[in-house]
Amino acid sequence: MRWKAPKGMMDVLPPESERWREVVEKGVLLFRAYGYREIILPVLEYTEVFARGIGEGTDIVRKEMFSFLDKGGRSLTLRPEATAGVARAFVEHHLGKSGLPVKLYYWGPMFRHERPQAGRYRQFHQMGVELLGSPHPSADAEVILLCREFLIGLGLSAKLVLNSVGDDACRPAYLRDLRSFLEERTRELCADCRRRAEENTLRVLDCKDERCRDVLREAPGLEAYLCSGCRDHYRKVEELLKEAGVDFVREERLVRGLDYYTRTVFEFQDPELGAQNALAAGGRYDHLVEEMGGEPTPAVGFSIGLERVLKALPPVDGGERDGVYVVAIGDDARRKAFSVAFKIRALGVRCDLDHMDRSPKAQMREADRQGYRYCLILGEEELTGGYYSLRDLVEGTQERLGEDGWLERIGGLPARGNGG
RNA sequence: GUGGGGGUAGCUCAAUCGGCAGAGCACUGGGUUGUGGCCCCAGAGGUCGCGGGUUCGAGUCCCGUCCCUCACCCCA
Numbered sequence: 001m002r003w004k005a006p007k008g009m010m011d012v013l014p015p016e017s018e019r020w021r022e023v024v025e026k027g028v029l030l031f032r033a034y035g036y037r038e039i040i041l042p043v044l045e046y047t048e049v050f051a052r053g054i055g056e057g058t059d060i061v062r063k064e065m066f067s068f069l070d071k072g073g074r075s076l077t078l079r080p081e082a083t084a085g086v087a088r089a090f091v092e093h094h095l096g097k098s099g100l101p102v103k104l105y106y107w108g109p110m111f112r113h114e115r116p117q118a119g120r121y122r123q124f125h126q127m128g129v130e131l132l133g134s135p136h137p138s139a140d141a142e143v144i145l146l147c148r149e150f151l152i153g154l155g156l157s158a159k160l161v162l163n164s165v166g167d168d169a170c171r172p173a174y175l176r177d178l179r180s181f182l183e184e185r186t187r188e189l190c191a192d193c194r195r196r197a198e199e200n201t202l203r204v205l206d207c208k209d210e211r212c213r214d215v216l217r218e219a220p221g222l223e224a225y226l227c228s229g230c231r232d233h234y235r236k237v238e239e240l241l242k243e244a245g246v247d248f249v250r251e252e253r254l255v256r257g258l259d260y261y262t263r264t265v266f267e268f269q270d271p272e273l274g275a276q277n278a279l280a281a282g283g284r285y286d287h288l289v290e291e292m293g294g295e296p297t298p299a300v301g302f303s304i305g306l307e308r309v310l311k312a313l314p315p316v317d318g319g320e321r322d323g324v325y326v327v328a329i330g331d332d333a334r335r336k337a338f339s340v341a342f343k344i345r346a347l348g349v350r351c352d353l354d355h356m357d358r359s360p361k362a363q364m365r366e367a368d369r370q371g372y373r374y375c376l377i378l379g380e381e382e383l384t385g386g387y388y389s390l391r392d393l394v395e396g397t398q399e400r401l402g403e404d405g406w407l408e409r410i411g412g413l414p415a416r417g418n419g420g
Numbered sequence: 421g422u423g424g425g426g427g428u429a430g431c432u433c434a435a436u437c438g439g440c441a442g443a444g445c446a447c448u449g450g451g452u453u454g455u456g457g458c459c460c461c462a463g464a465g466g467u468c469g470c471g472g473g474u475u476c477g478a479g480u481c482c483c484g485u486c487c488c489u490c491a492c493c494c495c496a
Contacts, residue, residue: 004487059494063421081496110496115421117490126496192493203494257495267496278496305496329454360454368456379454393456 008114008122015319019310020125024107027127027150027304031105034146036129039104041085043111047075052291053084055259057199064112066122078111083260083285083301084292086130091294100133100297107306119276119308128282128303132289135298137233140264140284141240147280147302148246151268156312158268158279160248162241164234165202165255166226167262167286174225175201181219188215202255216253223252230263237264260285264300270312279312280304321394323350324410325367329360329379337378340388344376347411368393374413 005011012020028038051061066078079085086104089095095102107127116122129146131139144160151158166174182189182197182204189197190209197204205216226234241248248266256265265283273279282302289297324344328337337353344351352370354363360379367375377389377398388406391398401409 007487064494112495114494115492116488117492120495124496128496195493208492275491276495281496303496308496325456327455359449361452361456362449364454364456366456372456375456377455381454389455391455396456398455 006122008116008120010121010123016310019313020306023154023306023309023313024127026153027107028105030146030150030153031127031129034103034129034142036103036105036131039086039089039106041079041082041089041106041108043079043109044076045079045085045088047077049088049292050077050080050084053087053260053288054081058257058259059200060112060257064114066111066113080112081110081258082106082108082126082128082303083130083258083288086132086301087285087288087292087294087299090132090289090297091292096133096289096295096297101139102132103129104132105129117276118274119305119311121307125306126303127306128280128301130299130301132299133297134300135286137236138240140233140237140300141244143282143300143302144237144241144266145244145246147268147282147304150304151279151309154309154313156270156279156309158270158312160246160266160268161251161254162238162248162264162266163251163254164223164226164230164263165261165265165283166222166230170225170227170230174220174222177220177225178202178204185215188212200257203257205253205255221252222255233263256281256283260288260291262286266302270308273308273312276308278305279308319371321371321373323352323372324374324376324413325363325370325372326351326353327360327363327367327375327377327379328353329377332383333378333380336383340376340378343407344410347407349410349413364391374410376410 047065047067050065054061056062060080065080067075070076086106090102105128107125109123109125111123113122114120129143131143144162148158148160165171179197179201182193182201186194186197188211189204190207190212193204193207193209193212196207202222204212205219205222207213207216238248238250254265254267261283263284263286265281267281268279269277270279271277280302282300284298284300286298287296289295289299326337326341326344328334334354341351341353350372352372354366356362358366360377364375373393375391375393377391379389382388386403388401389398390401390410
Protein backbone atom coordinates (compact mmCIF):
# COMPACT_ATOMS: atom_id res chain seq x y z
CA MET A 1 0.00 0.00 0.00
CA ARG A 2 1.56 3.22 -1.13
CA TRP A 3 -0.04 5.92 0.99
CA LYS A 4 -1.87 5.91 4.26
CA ALA A 5 -3.48 8.60 6.33
CA PRO A 6 -1.06 9.94 8.95
CA LYS A 7 -0.79 7.91 12.14
CA GLY A 8 -3.74 8.40 14.42
CA MET A 9 -5.76 10.19 11.75
CA MET A 10 -8.53 8.65 9.75
CA ASP A 11 -10.86 8.98 6.84
CA VAL A 12 -14.53 8.83 7.75
CA LEU A 13 -16.31 6.98 4.97
CA PRO A 14 -19.99 6.38 4.32
CA PRO A 15 -22.07 5.15 5.99
CA GLU A 16 -20.08 6.18 9.07
CA SER A 17 -19.83 9.76 7.80
CA GLU A 18 -23.62 9.91 7.76
CA ARG A 19 -23.81 8.95 11.42
CA TRP A 20 -21.33 11.72 12.18
CA ARG A 21 -23.54 14.19 10.38
CA GLU A 22 -26.57 13.06 12.39
CA VAL A 23 -24.81 13.34 15.72
CA VAL A 24 -23.38 16.77 14.99
CA GLU A 25 -26.72 18.06 13.76
CA LYS A 26 -28.50 16.78 16.85
CA GLY A 27 -25.93 18.50 19.01
CA VAL A 28 -26.21 21.77 17.17
CA LEU A 29 -30.00 21.79 17.51
CA LEU A 30 -29.74 21.06 21.22
CA PHE A 31 -27.07 23.68 21.89
CA ARG A 32 -29.13 26.27 20.08
CA ALA A 33 -32.16 25.30 22.14
CA TYR A 34 -30.15 26.18 25.25
CA GLY A 35 -29.25 29.58 23.82
CA TYR A 36 -25.75 28.87 22.59
CA ARG A 37 -24.49 30.26 19.28
CA GLU A 38 -21.73 28.93 17.12
CA ILE A 39 -18.18 30.19 17.16
CA ILE A 40 -15.92 29.07 14.34
CA LEU A 41 -12.29 29.24 15.37
CA PRO A 42 -9.02 28.78 13.54
CA VAL A 43 -7.55 25.33 13.85
CA LEU A 44 -4.19 26.96 14.55
CA GLU A 45 -3.28 29.36 17.32
CA TYR A 46 -0.02 30.92 18.33
CA THR A 47 1.60 28.39 20.59
CA GLU A 48 1.55 30.81 23.53
CA VAL A 49 -2.25 30.68 23.58
CA PHE A 50 -2.13 27.03 24.58
CA ALA A 51 1.02 27.23 26.66
CA ARG A 52 -0.46 30.00 28.81
CA GLY A 53 -4.04 28.80 28.70
CA ILE A 54 -3.70 25.08 29.28
CA GLY A 55 -0.59 25.35 31.44
CA GLU A 56 3.12 24.90 30.83
CA GLY A 57 3.31 21.93 33.15
CA THR A 58 0.55 19.87 31.56
CA ASP A 59 1.29 16.86 29.39
CA ILE A 60 -0.65 18.42 26.56
CA VAL A 61 1.69 21.36 26.37
CA ARG A 62 4.86 19.52 27.30
CA LYS A 63 4.68 16.72 24.79
CA GLU A 64 1.44 16.47 22.86
CA MET A 65 1.26 19.54 20.65
CA PHE A 66 1.67 19.60 16.89
CA SER A 67 3.76 22.77 16.62
CA PHE A 68 5.75 24.35 13.82
CA LEU A 69 7.30 27.68 12.91
CA ASP A 70 5.61 29.82 10.29
CA LYS A 71 7.65 31.66 7.70
CA GLY A 72 8.05 34.60 10.03
CA GLY A 73 9.53 32.39 12.69
CA ARG A 74 6.50 32.41 15.00
CA SER A 75 5.43 29.18 16.61
CA LEU A 76 1.98 27.95 15.63
CA THR A 77 0.18 24.95 17.09
CA LEU A 78 -2.71 22.82 15.90
CA ARG A 79 -5.30 23.20 18.62
CA PRO A 80 -5.26 20.36 21.17
CA GLU A 81 -8.59 21.59 22.56
CA ALA A 82 -10.93 24.49 21.93
CA THR A 83 -11.41 26.30 25.20
CA ALA A 84 -8.16 28.27 25.11
CA GLY A 85 -9.03 29.50 21.62
CA VAL A 86 -12.51 30.50 22.72
CA ALA A 87 -11.03 32.50 25.58
CA ARG A 88 -8.56 34.14 23.21
CA ALA A 89 -11.36 35.11 20.81
CA PHE A 90 -13.52 36.31 23.69
CA VAL A 91 -10.77 38.71 24.72
CA GLU A 92 -9.70 39.69 21.22
CA HIS A 93 -13.21 40.69 20.16
CA HIS A 94 -14.24 42.18 23.51
CA LEU A 95 -17.21 39.83 23.59
CA GLY A 96 -17.77 40.55 27.26
CA LYS A 97 -18.42 44.24 26.60
CA SER A 98 -21.82 43.78 25.06
CA GLY A 99 -23.40 41.92 27.90
CA LEU A 100 -22.93 38.74 29.86
CA PRO A 101 -23.18 35.85 29.81
CA VAL A 102 -21.80 34.90 26.41
CA LYS A 103 -22.86 31.42 25.36
CA LEU A 104 -20.94 29.77 22.56
CA TYR A 105 -20.73 26.33 20.99
CA TYR A 106 -18.17 24.88 18.62
CA TRP A 107 -17.30 21.68 16.90
CA GLY A 108 -14.37 20.48 14.86
CA PRO A 109 -11.05 18.66 14.79
CA MET A 110 -8.48 18.78 17.60
CA PHE A 111 -4.93 17.46 17.49
CA ARG A 112 -2.72 15.82 20.06
CA HIS A 113 0.54 14.09 19.31
CA GLU A 114 -0.03 10.96 21.38
CA ARG A 115 0.32 7.27 20.72
CA PRO A 116 -3.07 6.20 19.35
CA GLN A 117 -5.18 3.51 20.98
CA ALA A 118 -8.82 2.56 21.27
CA GLY A 119 -10.84 5.77 21.55
CA ARG A 120 -7.79 8.00 21.24
CA TYR A 121 -6.53 9.56 18.05
CA ARG A 122 -4.10 12.25 16.97
CA GLN A 123 -6.83 14.03 15.09
CA PHE A 124 -10.09 13.71 16.93
CA HIS A 125 -13.27 15.73 16.99
CA GLN A 126 -15.01 17.52 19.78
CA MET A 127 -18.16 19.48 20.13
CA GLY A 128 -18.68 21.59 23.16
CA VAL A 129 -20.05 24.72 24.76
CA GLU A 130 -18.65 27.55 26.83
CA LEU A 131 -20.71 29.75 29.11
CA LEU A 132 -18.66 32.85 29.85
CA GLY A 133 -19.34 35.50 32.44
CA SER A 134 -21.28 33.73 35.16
CA PRO A 135 -19.82 32.64 38.50
CA HIS A 136 -23.16 31.18 39.54
CA PRO A 137 -23.64 27.46 40.28
CA SER A 138 -26.60 27.43 37.93
CA ALA A 139 -24.17 27.94 35.06
CA ASP A 140 -22.27 24.82 36.09
CA ALA A 141 -25.50 22.90 36.46
CA GLU A 142 -26.77 24.07 33.09
CA VAL A 143 -23.78 22.90 31.10
CA ILE A 144 -23.77 19.58 32.94
CA LEU A 145 -27.45 19.10 32.20
CA LEU A 146 -26.97 20.09 28.60
CA CYS A 147 -24.16 17.61 28.17
CA ARG A 148 -26.25 14.90 29.77
CA GLU A 149 -29.22 15.79 27.60
CA PHE A 150 -27.07 15.40 24.51
CA LEU A 151 -25.87 11.94 25.49
CA ILE A 152 -29.32 10.77 26.55
CA GLY A 153 -30.80 12.12 23.33
CA LEU A 154 -28.48 9.80 21.44
CA GLY A 155 -29.56 6.86 23.56
CA LEU A 156 -26.44 6.72 25.70
CA SER A 157 -26.45 6.31 29.45
CA ALA A 158 -23.20 7.63 30.81
CA LYS A 159 -22.21 7.83 34.43
CA LEU A 160 -21.72 11.37 35.68
CA VAL A 161 -18.82 11.89 38.06
CA LEU A 162 -18.33 15.20 39.75
CA ASN A 163 -15.81 16.93 41.95
CA SER A 164 -14.48 20.29 43.02
CA VAL A 165 -10.80 21.08 42.63
CA GLY A 166 -11.00 24.28 44.67
CA ASP A 167 -9.70 27.68 43.66
CA ASP A 168 -6.82 30.05 44.34
CA ALA A 169 -8.03 30.60 47.86
CA CYS A 170 -7.83 27.00 48.97
CA ARG A 171 -5.98 24.83 46.48
CA PRO A 172 -2.46 26.17 47.25
CA ALA A 173 -2.69 25.13 50.89
CA TYR A 174 -3.93 21.71 49.87
CA LEU A 175 -1.17 21.25 47.31
CA ARG A 176 1.41 22.23 49.91
CA ASP A 177 0.18 19.62 52.35
CA LEU A 178 -0.27 16.97 49.69
CA ARG A 179 3.27 17.54 48.45
CA SER A 180 4.79 17.19 51.87
CA PHE A 181 2.75 14.04 52.45
CA LEU A 182 4.01 12.59 49.16
CA GLU A 183 7.56 13.51 50.00
CA GLU A 184 7.38 11.54 53.21
CA ARG A 185 5.94 8.53 51.48
CA THR A 186 7.82 8.80 48.23
CA ARG A 187 9.50 5.42 48.58
CA GLU A 188 6.11 3.73 48.54
CA LEU A 189 4.99 5.35 45.31
CA CYS A 190 5.33 4.10 41.75
CA ALA A 191 7.86 5.79 39.48
CA ASP A 192 5.13 7.67 37.64
CA CYS A 193 3.76 9.10 40.84
CA ARG A 194 7.15 10.29 42.01
CA ARG A 195 7.37 12.25 38.81
CA ARG A 196 3.78 13.45 39.07
CA ALA A 197 4.32 14.60 42.61
CA GLU A 198 6.73 17.17 41.25
CA GLU A 199 5.14 18.13 37.98
CA ASN A 200 1.38 17.76 38.30
CA THR A 201 0.74 17.00 41.90
CA LEU A 202 -3.02 16.68 41.80
CA ARG A 203 -2.87 13.91 39.24
CA VAL A 204 -1.23 11.59 41.77
CA LEU A 205 -4.72 11.20 43.16
CA ASP A 206 -5.76 9.57 39.90
CA CYS A 207 -3.12 6.82 39.89
CA LYS A 208 -4.33 3.31 39.08
CA ASP A 209 -1.52 1.51 40.86
CA GLU A 210 -2.89 -0.42 43.85
CA ARG A 211 0.02 0.35 46.11
CA CYS A 212 -0.21 4.03 45.35
CA ARG A 213 -3.90 3.91 46.06
CA ASP A 214 -3.25 2.36 49.45
CA VAL A 215 -0.84 5.13 50.28
CA LEU A 216 -3.19 7.78 48.99
CA ARG A 217 -6.00 6.60 51.19
CA GLU A 218 -4.00 8.14 54.02
CA ALA A 219 -3.29 11.34 52.10
CA PRO A 220 -5.03 14.57 52.99
CA GLY A 221 -8.35 14.88 51.15
CA LEU A 222 -9.03 17.81 48.86
CA GLU A 223 -12.60 18.11 50.05
CA ALA A 224 -11.54 18.96 53.59
CA TYR A 225 -9.41 21.85 52.34
CA LEU A 226 -12.06 23.55 50.23
CA CYS A 227 -12.70 27.13 51.31
CA SER A 228 -16.22 28.15 52.25
CA GLY A 229 -16.74 29.73 48.82
CA CYS A 230 -15.84 26.57 46.96
CA ARG A 231 -17.67 24.36 49.40
CA ASP A 232 -20.81 26.46 49.07
CA HIS A 233 -20.53 26.60 45.29
CA TYR A 234 -20.14 22.86 44.99
CA ARG A 235 -23.06 22.20 47.33
CA LYS A 236 -25.32 24.39 45.22
CA VAL A 237 -24.32 22.66 42.01
CA GLU A 238 -25.20 19.34 43.61
CA GLU A 239 -28.52 20.71 44.80
CA LEU A 240 -29.46 21.89 41.33
CA LEU A 241 -28.55 18.56 39.83
CA LYS A 242 -30.61 16.71 42.42
CA GLU A 243 -33.47 19.09 41.83
CA ALA A 244 -33.29 18.15 38.14
CA GLY A 245 -33.32 14.48 39.04
CA VAL A 246 -29.79 13.81 37.81
CA ASP A 247 -27.85 10.88 39.18
CA PHE A 248 -24.18 11.49 39.84
CA VAL A 249 -21.37 10.36 42.08
CA ARG A 250 -18.81 12.52 43.76
CA GLU A 251 -15.39 11.25 42.88
CA GLU A 252 -12.80 12.92 45.04
CA ARG A 253 -10.02 11.58 42.89
CA LEU A 254 -11.40 13.16 39.73
CA VAL A 255 -8.89 15.85 38.79
CA ARG A 256 -8.33 17.09 35.31
CA GLY A 257 -5.13 17.43 33.38
CA LEU A 258 -5.59 21.03 32.36
CA ASP A 259 -4.39 23.77 34.67
CA TYR A 260 -7.22 26.19 34.04
CA TYR A 261 -9.91 24.33 35.93
CA THR A 262 -11.27 25.78 39.15
CA ARG A 263 -14.01 24.46 41.40
CA THR A 264 -16.35 22.21 39.43
CA VAL A 265 -14.95 19.44 37.25
CA PHE A 266 -17.00 16.60 35.76
CA GLU A 267 -16.87 13.72 33.39
CA PHE A 268 -19.39 11.44 31.70
CA GLN A 269 -18.03 7.92 31.56
CA ASP A 270 -19.07 4.83 29.67
CA PRO A 271 -17.43 1.78 31.27
CA GLU A 272 -17.82 -0.27 28.08
CA LEU A 273 -15.49 1.96 26.09
CA GLY A 274 -12.21 0.51 27.31
CA ALA A 275 -9.36 2.46 28.80
CA GLN A 276 -10.43 5.77 27.29
CA ASN A 277 -13.83 5.85 28.89
CA ALA A 278 -14.66 9.55 29.07
CA LEU A 279 -17.35 10.45 26.55
CA ALA A 280 -17.37 14.05 27.61
CA ALA A 281 -15.74 16.20 30.24
CA GLY A 282 -15.61 19.75 31.41
CA GLY A 283 -15.55 22.13 34.27
CA ARG A 284 -15.25 25.66 35.48
CA TYR A 285 -12.35 27.91 34.55
CA ASP A 286 -12.69 31.20 36.36
CA HIS A 287 -9.27 32.64 35.55
CA LEU A 288 -8.60 31.60 31.97
CA VAL A 289 -10.01 34.74 30.34
CA GLU A 290 -7.96 36.87 32.68
CA GLU A 291 -4.92 34.76 31.87
CA MET A 292 -5.54 35.56 28.21
CA GLY A 293 -5.40 39.26 29.03
CA GLY A 294 -9.08 40.00 29.46
CA GLU A 295 -11.22 41.22 32.34
CA PRO A 296 -11.71 38.65 35.10
CA THR A 297 -14.48 36.50 33.65
CA PRO A 298 -15.64 33.31 35.32
CA ALA A 299 -16.71 30.62 32.91
CA VAL A 300 -17.71 26.98 32.59
CA GLY A 301 -17.98 24.54 29.71
CA PHE A 302 -17.56 21.02 28.45
CA SER A 303 -16.52 19.14 25.41
CA ILE A 304 -17.69 15.87 23.94
CA GLY A 305 -15.48 13.39 22.16
CA LEU A 306 -17.24 12.60 18.89
CA GLU A 307 -15.30 9.44 18.09
CA ARG A 308 -16.02 8.08 21.54
CA VAL A 309 -19.70 8.90 21.32
CA LEU A 310 -19.91 7.21 17.93
CA LYS A 311 -18.10 4.19 19.28
CA ALA A 312 -20.52 3.91 22.19
CA LEU A 313 -23.55 4.16 19.93
CA PRO A 314 -25.31 0.98 18.78
CA PRO A 315 -24.35 -0.17 15.25
CA VAL A 316 -26.22 1.14 12.22
CA ASP A 317 -29.43 -0.60 11.24
CA GLY A 318 -29.65 -0.68 7.46
CA GLY A 319 -31.80 2.39 7.09
CA GLU A 320 -35.03 2.89 5.19
CA ARG A 321 -35.32 2.68 1.45
CA ASP A 322 -36.15 5.82 -0.48
CA GLY A 323 -35.68 7.47 -3.85
CA VAL A 324 -35.97 6.43 -7.44
CA TYR A 325 -33.42 4.72 -9.66
CA VAL A 326 -33.96 5.27 -13.36
CA VAL A 327 -33.42 2.09 -15.37
CA ALA A 328 -32.80 2.81 -19.04
CA ILE A 329 -32.83 0.21 -21.80
CA GLY A 330 -31.44 1.18 -25.17
CA ASP A 331 -29.72 4.31 -26.43
CA ASP A 332 -32.89 6.36 -26.99
CA ALA A 333 -34.10 5.52 -23.52
CA ARG A 334 -30.73 6.35 -21.98
CA ARG A 335 -30.82 9.79 -23.56
CA LYS A 336 -34.26 10.46 -22.20
CA ALA A 337 -33.49 8.91 -18.82
CA PHE A 338 -30.71 11.41 -18.33
CA SER A 339 -33.08 14.39 -18.36
CA VAL A 340 -35.74 12.46 -16.46
CA ALA A 341 -33.30 11.90 -13.62
CA PHE A 342 -32.53 15.59 -13.38
CA LYS A 343 -36.23 16.42 -13.18
CA ILE A 344 -36.71 13.97 -10.35
CA ARG A 345 -33.70 15.31 -8.47
CA ALA A 346 -35.08 18.82 -8.83
CA LEU A 347 -38.01 17.64 -6.70
CA GLY A 348 -35.55 16.85 -3.93
CA VAL A 349 -36.05 13.13 -4.41
CA ARG A 350 -32.91 11.01 -4.30
CA CYS A 351 -32.35 9.72 -7.79
CA ASP A 352 -29.62 8.07 -9.82
CA LEU A 353 -29.05 6.18 -13.05
CA ASP A 354 -26.50 3.93 -14.67
CA HIS A 355 -23.12 5.29 -15.69
CA MET A 356 -21.56 1.88 -16.34
CA ASP A 357 -23.44 0.88 -19.49
CA ARG A 358 -24.90 -2.10 -17.73
CA SER A 359 -27.72 -4.48 -18.53
CA PRO A 360 -31.24 -3.80 -17.19
CA LYS A 361 -30.77 -6.61 -14.71
CA ALA A 362 -27.53 -5.11 -13.46
CA GLN A 363 -29.12 -1.67 -13.27
CA MET A 364 -31.88 -3.03 -11.07
CA ARG A 365 -29.40 -4.84 -8.90
CA GLU A 366 -27.58 -1.56 -8.45
CA ALA A 367 -30.86 0.14 -7.49
CA ASP A 368 -31.43 -2.53 -4.88
CA ARG A 369 -27.89 -2.39 -3.58
CA GLN A 370 -27.96 1.37 -3.20
CA GLY A 371 -31.16 1.21 -1.18
CA TYR A 372 -33.56 2.78 -3.65
CA ARG A 373 -37.24 2.21 -3.08
CA TYR A 374 -38.39 2.47 -6.71
CA CYS A 375 -37.13 1.83 -10.19
CA LEU A 376 -38.45 4.03 -12.95
CA ILE A 377 -38.06 1.84 -16.02
CA LEU A 378 -37.64 3.41 -19.40
CA GLY A 379 -37.19 1.22 -22.47
CA GLU A 380 -38.38 0.87 -26.03
CA GLU A 381 -41.80 -0.35 -24.92
CA GLU A 382 -42.29 2.68 -22.72
CA LEU A 383 -41.05 5.09 -25.37
CA THR A 384 -43.40 3.80 -28.03
CA GLY A 385 -46.25 3.31 -25.59
CA GLY A 386 -45.83 6.76 -24.09
CA TYR A 387 -45.59 5.79 -20.44
CA TYR A 388 -43.13 4.98 -17.65
CA SER A 389 -42.99 1.76 -15.66
CA LEU A 390 -42.59 2.30 -11.95
CA ARG A 391 -41.48 -0.69 -9.90
CA ASP A 392 -41.71 -0.77 -6.13
CA LEU A 393 -38.70 -2.72 -4.92
CA VAL A 394 -40.20 -3.40 -1.52
CA GLU A 395 -43.64 -4.57 -2.65
CA GLY A 396 -42.43 -6.11 -5.88
CA THR A 397 -45.29 -4.42 -7.73
CA GLN A 398 -45.12 -2.49 -10.96
CA GLU A 399 -47.41 0.10 -12.51
CA ARG A 400 -47.61 2.35 -15.54
CA LEU A 401 -47.40 6.11 -15.24
CA GLY A 402 -48.72 8.20 -18.12
CA GLU A 403 -46.79 11.02 -19.77
CA ASP A 404 -49.01 13.49 -17.93
CA GLY A 405 -48.49 13.96 -14.27
CA TRP A 406 -45.82 11.30 -13.85
CA LEU A 407 -43.44 13.78 -12.23
CA GLU A 408 -46.07 14.91 -9.73
CA ARG A 409 -46.72 11.27 -8.94
CA ILE A 410 -43.08 10.68 -8.15
CA GLY A 411 -42.90 13.78 -6.01
CA GLY A 412 -45.81 12.42 -3.99
CA LEU A 413 -44.40 8.95 -3.44
CA PRO A 414 -43.93 7.83 0.13
CA ALA A 415 -40.39 8.65 1.09
CA ARG A 416 -40.15 5.71 3.45
CA GLY A 417 -40.75 2.02 3.20
CA ASN A 418 -44.10 0.92 4.67
CA GLY A 419 -43.36 0.20 8.27
CA GLY A 420 -39.80 -0.87 7.56
C1' G B 421 8.43 7.54 25.14
C1' U B 422 7.46 2.01 27.37
C1' G B 423 5.25 -3.01 27.03
C1' G B 424 1.95 -7.09 24.79
C1' G B 425 -0.54 -8.90 20.25
C1' G B 426 -0.77 -8.78 14.95
C1' G B 427 0.32 -7.88 9.28
C1' U B 428 -1.88 -13.55 3.53
C1' A B 429 -7.60 -11.29 -2.02
C1' G B 430 -11.67 -5.17 -1.34
C1' C B 431 -13.31 -7.18 4.00
C1' U B 432 -12.98 -11.20 7.92
C1' C B 433 -9.67 -15.03 8.22
C1' A B 434 -7.36 -20.30 7.15
C1' A B 435 -2.89 -22.70 5.15
C1' U B 436 -0.44 -29.34 9.44
C1' C B 437 6.58 -31.09 9.64
C1' G B 438 9.49 -25.93 5.14
C1' G B 439 6.67 -28.70 -0.52
C1' C B 440 1.38 -26.14 -6.42
C1' A B 441 -1.45 -19.64 -1.90
C1' G B 442 -7.25 -21.01 -0.06
C1' A B 443 -12.47 -20.17 2.11
C1' G B 444 -16.65 -17.10 3.38
C1' C B 445 -18.54 -12.39 2.32
C1' A B 446 -18.23 -8.49 -1.30
C1' C B 447 -17.46 -7.56 -6.67
C1' U B 448 -18.34 -8.68 -12.33
C1' G B 449 -20.91 -11.67 -15.97
C1' G B 450 -24.49 -15.45 -17.02
C1' G B 451 -28.90 -18.64 -15.82
C1' U B 452 -34.18 -14.51 -18.12
C1' U B 453 -33.69 -10.75 -26.32
C1' G B 454 -36.32 -5.89 -20.64
C1' U B 455 -36.85 -6.84 -14.31
C1' G B 456 -33.62 -6.38 -8.05
C1' G B 457 -33.39 -9.52 -3.51
C1' C B 458 -33.18 -15.85 -2.70
C1' C B 459 -30.90 -19.79 -5.48
C1' C B 460 -27.46 -21.97 -9.24
C1' C B 461 -23.09 -21.50 -12.65
C1' A B 462 -18.79 -18.97 -14.07
C1' G B 463 -15.13 -15.14 -13.67
C1' A B 464 -11.93 -11.50 -11.93
C1' G B 465 -9.06 -10.29 -7.85
C1' G B 466 -2.35 -11.67 -4.34
C1' U B 467 4.74 -7.54 -4.04
C1' C B 468 1.87 -13.54 1.66
C1' G B 469 3.93 -5.44 4.96
C1' C B 470 9.23 -4.40 3.24
C1' G B 471 14.61 -5.82 2.99
C1' G B 472 18.23 -9.39 3.76
C1' G B 473 19.75 -14.48 5.33
C1' U B 474 19.37 -20.16 5.75
C1' U B 475 17.57 -23.99 2.18
C1' C B 476 16.99 -27.92 -3.70
C1' G B 477 12.61 -25.21 -2.09
C1' A B 478 10.26 -19.95 2.67
C1' G B 479 3.54 -17.30 3.78
C1' U B 480 6.03 -20.85 7.25
C1' C B 481 12.72 -20.72 10.07
C1' C B 482 16.54 -16.52 11.41
C1' C B 483 17.98 -11.13 11.48
C1' G B 484 16.58 -6.23 10.52
C1' U B 485 12.86 -2.74 9.48
C1' C B 486 8.00 -0.43 8.65
C1' C B 487 3.00 -0.37 9.82
C1' C B 488 -1.50 -1.63 12.54
C1' U B 489 -3.59 -2.70 17.23
C1' C B 490 -4.33 -2.98 22.63
C1' A B 491 -2.41 -1.23 27.13
C1' C B 492 0.81 2.22 30.10
C1' C B 493 1.69 7.58 30.40
C1' C B 494 -2.08 11.12 29.43
C1' C B 495 -6.72 12.40 27.76
C1' A B 496 -12.33 13.67 24.58
